[in-house]
Amino acid sequence: MVRFIALLVGVAFAGVLLLALGSTVYGVVTDPPAATAEHEFHLHPKELKLASDGVFGKYDNRQLQRGLQVYKEVCSACHSLRLVSFRDLQDIGYNEAQVKNFAAGFDTIPTVNPDTGEASTRKGIPSDRFPSPFANDVAARAANNNAIPPDLSLMTKARHDGSAYVYSLLTGFQNQPAKLLKEFPDSKTPPGLHYNPYFANLNLAMAPPLTAEGQVSYLDGTKSTVPQMAEDVAAFLTWTAEPKLQARRQTGFAVIGFLLVFCVLAWGAYQNVWRNVKH
Secondary structure (H helix, E strand, C coil): CHHHHHHHHHHHHHHHHHHHHHHHHHHHHHCCCCCCHHHHHCCCCCCCCCCCCCCCCCCCHHHHHHHHHHHHHCHHHCCCCCCCEHHHHHHHCCCHHHHHHHHHCCCCEEEECCCCCCEEEECCCCCCECCCCCCCHHHHHHHCCCCCCCCCCCHHHHCCCHHHHHHHHHHCCCCCCHHHHHHCHHHCCCCCCEECCCCCCCEECCCCCCCCCCCCCCCCCCCCCHHHHHHHHHHHHHHHHCCCHHHHHHHHHHHHHHHHHHHHHHHHHHHHHCCCCCC
């Protein structure tokens, strides 16, 4: 009797679930959600090929150094890299002396004056991390139309197709299409914001940071077009998000090689131990 009651309860529960599912599907089919400007005009990131792509990809240190130059001269005015230390730059081809000189170029590292106990600043040293351009969130909002510029340390991991997303966003600023305003008259970009179809809600507080060819004078002589600068800084931010990418891949290859050899040895041992046994 108990089993029969339990069966009835189970059948009733399953029936309620099926009824709820059917009701939801019927509602979606008969009354689909209204189209929005974000859904209709948001674009997927452009295709971007970097040297680090693929299983055998490796970072291009020259490109990473160019990307660092773009970050320092353009992006660092608003965005921080709070998870990256200056000494990490040795991994992209700089020597110890160059890292020291680079760190010393940041003279806003917060500290305390040992004589007075008051807040002060000093020049950076290799063990420091990239400093924030703003003293606090209030100052960041005041300088950026009430929006806090995100930290870029892990940006390419925090966004789908992160490297391509950064590249597309930096090269995607444009005027609102007439078609968008015709279909969605209430979606006009508000004052102080900028239209970019690669951003989730189409409008963001950040003004176009890369605006003209030659905005950054590359030390290696590469022609600094807007697409080139965007690609280089996207590559650099890919490295900041995954600085040990190459080492991890090399470890993976070693592990796979070890497992293959182990499987062959295990199979050979099995054949040797059980060679006289029928099975």
